[in-house]
Amino acid sequence: MTGTKAASGREGGRSLKTRVKTARKRSLSSTLWLQRQLNDPYVAQAKREGFRSRAAFKLIEIDERYHFLKAGQKIIDLGAAPGGWSQAAGARIGAAEGKGKIIGIDLLAIDPMPGAEFKVMDFLDAEAPKLLIEWLGGKADVVLSDMAANATGHKKTDHLRIVGLVELAADFACEALAPGGAFLAKVFQGGTENEVLARLKRDFAVVRHVKPQASRADSSELYVLATGFRGRPGA
Template sequence: MAKDKGGSRSTRGGGVGGRREAVRVKTARGRTVSSARWLERQLNDPYVHEAKRLGFRSRAAFKLREIDDQFRFLRPGIAVVDLGCAPGGWCQVAVQRVRPLETGGTIVGIDVTEVEPIAGTTILHQDFMADDAPERLKAALGGQADVVLSDMAAPATGHPQTDHLRIMALAETAHAFAREVLKPDGVFVAKVLRGGTERALLEQLKRDFKVVKHVKPPSSRADSAEMFVVATGFRGGN
């Protein structure tokens, strides 16, 4: 989910900061206390301001940038699949670093929410959990992938155990797809929740990949339960 309106690839490294005067939002007719708090957080979030400045469609783009700055798996000319790509921020980051229009690399995204086109990216408007979605992705990919990304998350219910089960089900499905399409030494990145990956999935990842780590990038809000599992060195599925 990443978009770049002409930004250069010299985006590795470097944090987002700078002091700004805090903006306070009052409740008003038609605006609840929770919506006022959300708006206030958005207005005071440096990543939101930086995303707008750089042309990214969402602050989530910085999460992938920071993960890739650490693990360096997005390289010019590779093939990348982005599961749950709306609104397009991670795809934008992939475009910046893979440079598909120059190198012949491939970037394919899918989301149940419609995503505005991104140059150099093929985007499928479909639920990844649909029965025919994996085959459509494989057809668009036209071969094996070097990297499979998943920032998928089910709508929050407010019940931590239920939310955890839902997001882990998405991560498990994403992993199953990654096993089918990844090249040897490929990389899998997926969103999980605080507490890390469920033991069964973690054990499978450790069998399938040489190195498995959990990371929480700096741009992931401190009060958010999200984390990411990064699995590198795919051993090859069978």
């Protein structure tokens, strides 16, 4: 991806990693997360280039590989906070110049952004699908989902919650997309069951699993990209 190659984090053969001391009120897990953030080249690059999150580079890389974002598209962004995906997608569709439209929702408030409209809403709310389509003003060209269920620590429970969110996002995409549309969703390795993939392969021309370089190497994070929505009879 142009201009997004990560730095190595090393200079002159000497590691430049920043170590974070464990504060009295900070847990070990929080300390490790902070240390990882401080040493993540994509976090640093996002700050340099003005992106709201490192996640922007994941979307940029996937689109540079598969070219599913185009000028003037209408996009729905599920789990949009803090706005990194909407920001990257907006740049690609020309949203700030009045081309296309982006509607994003999240449980958290998101700072305003040119060319995008954000709502505080739970996607699991029964009214959310209908309202999203109304706010967009018709069918979407792309549905993005970077949603992730909060971890409970119980592997089987977390797996089921992940699969459940992907299923709901996929169902919504098939309701909201115009023919030829695309659906990109975060899953985890082992997180998309055969039933979900079979459903996507039935409704889309091409279904791929993608792991962008901007996803951390030690993470089980994975994305499913479905393109060429076939449309639904009577829709």
